[in-house]
Amino acid sequence: MDFLTRDVLVLTFAALMGVAIMAYVILDGYDLGVGVLMSQAKGHDRDQMIHSIAPFWDANETWLVLGTGILLVAFPAAHGMILNATYVAVLIMLIGLILRGVSFELRVKAPSHLAEFWNHVFVFGSATAGLAQGFMLGHFVVAFRDDYASLLFAALVAPCVLSAYTLMGASWLILKTEGDLQRRAARWGRGVLWLTALGIMLVSLATPAVSPRIFARWFSLDRIIIMSPIPIVVAGAVIWLSRWFSQFDGKDHDHRSWIPFTLTIGLFLLSGLGLGYSTFPYVVIDQMTIWDAAASTDTLKMILLGVVIVLPPIILYSAFSYRIFSGKSTHLTEA
Amino acid sequence: MMDAVILSRIQFAANISFHIIFPTISIGLAWFLVYIREQADRQTDGVWDTAYRYWVKVFALTFAFGVVSGVTMSFQFGTNWPGFMKTVGSVAGPLLAYEVLSAFFLEATFLGIMLFGQSKVSPAIYRLAVWLVAGGTTLSLFWILVLNSWMHTPVGFEIVEGKVIATDWFAIIFNPSMPYRTLHMLLASAATASFFIMGISSFRWLNGQRSEDVVKTLRLASLVAAIVMPLQILAGDMHGLNTHEYQPAKLAAMEGIWHTERGVPMLAFAIPDEANELNHYEIKIPRLASLIVTHSLDGEIRGLDEFPNAHPPVFPVFWGFRVMVGAGMLMLALSWLTFWLMRVKHTFPVWLMRILVPATFIGWLPTLAGWYTTEIGRQPFLVTGVLRTADAMGQVGSSTLFSSLTAYIVLYAVLLAVYITTVFHMARSGAKMSEHEPTFIPQTSAG
Numbered sequence: 001m002d003f004l005t006r007d008v009l010v011l012t013f014a015a016l017m018g019v020a021i022m023a024y025v026i027l028d029g030y031d032l033g034v035g036v037l038m039s040q041a042k043g044h045d046r047d048q049m050i051h052s053i054a055p056f057w058d059a060n061e062t063w064l065v066l067g068t069g070i071l072l073v074a075f076p077a078a079h080g081m082i083l084n085a086t087y088v089a090v091l092i093m094l095i096g097l098i099l100r101g102v103s104f105e106l107r108v109k110a111p112s113h114l115a116e117f118w119n120h121v122f123v124f125g126s127a128t129a130g131l132a133q134g135f136m137l138g139h140f141v142v143a144f145r146d147d148y149a150s151l152l153f154a155a156l157v158a159p160c161v162l163s164a165y166t167l168m169g170a171s172w173l174i175l176k177t178e179g180d181l182q183r184r185a186a187r188w189g190r191g192v193l194w195l196t197a198l199g200i201m202l203v204s205l206a207t208p209a210v211s212p213r214i215f216a217r218w219f220s221l222d223r224i225i226i227m228s229p230i231p232i233v234v235a236g237a238v239i240w241l242s243r244w245f246s247q248f249d250g251k252d253h254d255h256r257s258w259i260p261f262t263l264t265i266g267l268f269l270l271s272g273l274g275l276g277y278s279t280f281p282y283v284v285i286d287q288m289t290i291w292d293a294a295a296s297t298d299t300l301k302m303i304l305l306g307v308v309i310v311l312p313p314i315i316l317y318s319a320f321s322y323r324i325f326s327g328k329s330t331h332l333t334e335a
Numbered sequence: 336m337m338d339a340v341i342l343s344r345i346q347f348a349a350n351i352s353f354h355i356i357f358p359t360i361s362i363g364l365a366w367f368l369v370y371i372r373e374q375a376d377r378q379t380d381g382v383w384d385t386a387y388r389y390w391v392k393v394f395a396l397t398f399a400f401g402v403v404s405g406v407t408m409s410f411q412f413g414t415n416w417p418g419f420m421k422t423v424g425s426v427a428g429p430l431l432a433y434e435v436l437s438a439f440f441l442e443a444t445f446l447g448i449m450l451f452g453q454s455k456v457s458p459a460i461y462r463l464a465v466w467l468v469a470g471g472t473t474l475s476l477f478w479i480l481v482l483n484s485w486m487h488t489p490v491g492f493e494i495v496e497g498k499v500i501a502t503d504w505f506a507i508i509f510n511p512s513m514p515y516r517t518l519h520m521l522l523a524s525a526a527t528a529s530f531f532i533m534g535i536s537s538f539r540w541l542n543g544q545r546s547e548d549v550v551k552t553l554r555l556a557s558l559v560a561a562i563v564m565p566l567q568i569l570a571g572d573m574h575g576l577n578t579h580e581y582q583p584a585k586l587a588a589m590e591g592i593w594h595t596e597r598g599v600p601m602l603a604f605a606i607p608d609e610a611n612e613l614n615h616y617e618i619k620i621p622r623l624a625s626l627i628v629t630h631s632l633d634g635e636i637r638g639l640d641e642f643p644n645a646h647p648p649v650f651p652v653f654w655g656f657r658v659m660v661g662a663g664m665l666m667l668a669l670s671w672l673t674f675w676l677m678r679v680k681h682t683f684p685v686w687l688m689r690i691l692v693p694a695t696f697i698g699w700l701p702t703l704a705g706w707y708t709t710e711i712g713r714q715p716f717l718v719t720g721v722l723r724t725a726d727a728m729g730q731v732g733s734s735t736l737f738s739s740l741t742a743y744i745v746l747y748a749v750l751l752a753v754y755i756t757t758v759f760h761m762a763r764s765g766a767k768m769s770e771h772e773p774t775f776i777p778q779t780s781a782g
Contacts, residue, residue: 055447073428
């Protein structure tokens, strides 16, 4: 296995971590988003919304464990540094995820006079987790600086990321529901689209502002031409989404209900790609590279063995699960 | 303000204690569900199917609590113990990665099918999903216990420039204490789940829910408990021999032995006094410790004096061990009594039910006491002989740790109360639970 040089291994794990993080923000993004949107719905609509995410949320959250896991085992030095720098935000995120996970069950299993309370906790937990993750992204972008301007910036990014998750959730609901709820989801999607776009802009402008290296990477003449499709396609997708949401009127358009979800995934992927291009090869901007942070070559080989054996089946049975629960989730029944 | 090492340890202990009580129930319960589902698909009277529909909901609740508390753990390795990954990452990293990859996705994905897919897949695929969830939970237990056992009895590595380098993965995975610890924990889960089922079923019985599914599940759990408890005591004894061989300092603390001797008595009661290196108020049973630990009446047991500055605090290890053994013996007696009355005499006396209800969560007591014994017993090391706990500390300040610890403890206390009351609320409305969910459309297909 001579081709597995240290360079190849470190790059592979950086790519894997990128994939895990993108999978997490897309997948848990839609179910956190649906959680936030539950605040806008009542009774039967709420149950429909829960049905649309119920079979998936647990597996979706596992991508977070995998992302953190890869950071921990493949880039241990960065894990310590990042999680120490974001200690409080991580704590708040975890409390949000805990509250959300348990209220998922408790809203139907606790005494019925408490159902409403657990519905609120579910919304609160989803929103808290999303905001904390947004704050972490903002803090990451400013290289974990602790001055007021940097913290203010992170605090600004937080609601934008929550909006992006909510956009994801609304698009998911358009895909998985029908009728009145589906039409309302389109309105919700339009409502959070612009805050999402603002977030993408904030992060895109802040990264080159924070680091001259990143500035040079985007704004030298040849690079501008090569990289310009990314912002142009992002802007195009935002405009398309906006028009789609405005024109959507339910039944006649249902056969195209996959479009907003696909476009939103595209937005997330392009944003991720842009951020990755900016930061590479740093795992903490301009402080620690993936080469500094990586575990020993033997360790990486050992983990890669597991990844190569187990990741394909994971992808297969995840696809199997999505196929089982494909189509509208209106008629889901619990065992 | 307490020092950061202690706060870090308390926070980690609080998180992992809160976490482990849920998998301890859900791993055992998952295998009960495998059996119940298989029976339900074979029999046409629908009794086991009713039982399954009730218990799968209890499982879903328990599993959710386990998942969310488990996610927390994956962050705390790095924040609380960065020195752990730095020094032993080449062993711990792959083992943790294997757990996430091989177990977490499997159980989480098929749980979705198990809970919501019954009307969407064939009965055979559905049974497969139930099997895979149970298998996933057990695989997760396996990998985490491989790592934990390696931390107790590390082998298969060399140390280069202060860092552990893995040299022999077979030796690492099958390290000396792994088979005993894994077996001990699997049986603990089976016993805890059995008492959980017995307690809740008794509660339902006392509440007038005496349908056949309740009785059958109760009888099933009483059979499993009666078989598992003696096996567990045997496994514990084997684990003790292993500790005697590989972790003599821990064993000396468990038995409260300050000086190396032969023919050591067992202390039924004592107050270990660390400062003066002796015990107060000893109640001894002559030679029994030697007999248990070495299987010989005058076998030698090494005392704490042989491990200056490298032995664990004696009091918590000594008493943790006694609480575990005491609770285990109580569970053995209760399980055999229940077995005798329910399965031999075919009676269901009310007084027995009234004992089983408060014993619903009794399995948590020896499980936690046992884990405290073994983990505190490893101190002052995080990895025996390789890495001291204090050297693995992070840079999080005492005041931050104090705040986060307070937040976790308040949250966990509330959630524990919520879990227990919800479990009993579900038991109270039991029959309704197995028929239809108020907000979900009733099950129509036999699945």
